[in-house]
Amino acid sequence: MTWAANVFSGYALTAAAVVAYATWVVRRGRVLGRDLGIGPAGAGTDPGRSHPETSQ
């Protein structure tokens, strides 16, 4: 049946795209954070608050 293939590839593609984008965003945040020296990964700090630049 074509509908099954299409329905499942629709769901799979959506999930894959969202997960891939989210992973990219989180990774990039981690890399930038490390480069800027805003704490090690998983420190649980919000860069928006931990950095003096934005806390003013």
Add this chain to the structure above:
Amino acid sequence: MWREVWLICRKDLTVERRARVTLIQIVPTVLLILVVFAFAFDANPSLLGAGAGGLFWVAVLFGAVLGAKRSFDIEAEGGNLDALRLGGLSPAAILWGKAMALAVQMAAVAVFTAAGLVVLFSVTVTDWPLLLTAAVCGTAAFAICGCLYGAMTVGLRSADTLLPLLLIPVAAPVLLAGTRAFDVALGTSADQGWSWTALLAVVLITYVAVGWAAAGPLLEDA
């Protein structure tokens, strides 16, 4: 205001008269596009006749992309745009002046394209008023959004590649409506030509409105 618009327009046309970039570069390119299409559809000449309306607008659109690029290239060198602003000209006047000059040049391109179509693809016109109205509205709309996006990308390093990417989607409604109107005017389709021309006019008005609103923010720090 109108004096300033006219000043800028005359300046651009003078530059064109001296350099003849539109005439000896853009017009031949556009004609080449027609020839390339003729090669591509060589096996099926009737297809060419049927697609002549669309071909006209595709060719003019590419001409408009090149024209818009050229129109702002002459300003990018040596900070011309800043100089114009410092000279006390309002951003809107600069934009409309350039759009007017571009529209004149695009009209020339359109005339040559139409001549090329008549010669190469032997099209016949069944409704002149419709054809001319659609041509005028569409060319003007191309010129205005060409100028808007030219101003947006002026001076950017990748403007050459970015301008078509930005301009073509925005010009797509013109392409679509213009093609439908031309198909009717050339007698290849039984559509409602005047309502498509009305859409062209609406698109033109929208671009004029957007241009009006966007001139300030775009040119003040371009």
Add this chain to the structure above:
Amino acid sequence: MTGSVATRVLGAIGLAAAAVMAILALWVSPADAVQGDAVRLMYVHVPSIWVAYGSFVLTAFASARVLWRTRSGAGGTEGVIADRQARHWDRVAGAAAELGVMFTGLTLVTGSLWGKVTWGTYWQWDARLTTTVLLFVTHLGYLALRRLPAESRARARRSAVMALIAVVNLPIVHYSVDWWRTLHQEASLEIGIGGDRNYSGEMYWTLLYSWATFTLIALWIGIHRYRVLRLEELAEEAALEELLSVRRSEPSHDEPVTER
């Protein structure tokens, strides 16, 4: 790096909601009388475009704020505040536009898959489909414009203008099915507590639930993206700062430095 307690909670809720959504959409909700199980694609297709609509509206709103805040060249403290607000809205616009582009892309793909099983074709140039592609491409262009290196203030203003031009297409996309004859079905859902007469109850609620799930997830990604954009700016400033300090530590010359 970009997580906080709030986003962790939001993320967990989003994940749980997505799991429940999969069960509801693929299993619990009924098959359609005409389309059969192909109707299940609706629960990803329609929420995708709703989230995309929301994102593009947010982009346009934020862009209007950017233009508003950078309108006058105010100096002093006022100017600093205006500049900071403009940067904030510029980041909001950027993050939302990226989400919108992704979800519009997903709408096109899932819609195409759905079209194949119901209409019998992947693609037709009808008004709804064509305008949606244009919406996708113009915002792709917007993202391309954002990426170009330029002075940040000028870049923000330029892309803000572009976003405001691009959003004009949005109502056209939405109403295209009512204004023109299209292969695509009319916009039909009437949101209300009593459901919608065109939808059977389970389908209606599953659709709304899916939309809520998509919104949660989009919000989570969007917040993180915003923070990453902030980090990118900080990284840029840090790099500039480093260059400046290298320059300052050079032995001074008598003649003024003219190059920039």
Add this chain to the structure above:
Amino acid sequence: MTDLSPRHLLPAEPDRADARRVLGRRRKAMIVGFVVLLVIAAGAATVAGLRNATLFFRNADEAIAERVELGDRRFRLQGRVVPASVAVDTGVTTFEVIHNCASVSVRHSVDPPDLFESPWIPVVLEGRWVQGDVVTVAGRDTHFFSSDNMLVKHTNEYVAANEDRVPDPNEPPEGFLDDCPFEVPRL
């Protein structure tokens, strides 16, 4: 990060600049109002002007009314399939579509999509008028529609499939044929 912005206060702007700014603001408000008006007018004109513009398909009744203008040009035709009229013969599917009580006889030369099976489904067909005497539910006709591409136009109604209540193919959708002067053949 070191703050490099100038520390001294900016001199107060002279009155003339203030006045000009107020004037500029007023002009800007006028322009904004003008733009809003233009956009509204443009939107209204689009809706009004294009309500009737045939973009994607012609309904069966319009296709019959415009038969002379259409000639042998290709266009898209829309109507609901009459279940009792469907017949398959060596790859050619013949059936009738009805819209607004006008019936068009169709000869379709390609395998139809799956959903074609469901009774009274609206379809969009691509093809053109061909001369030939046919009999439709509405009477005799001098042309049939020769089609080579079929798209199912699914409606915006979503109803849960129900095993106990299989729809009767002889029963057209509610109100669809109410004002028509003909009887629809039953299976």
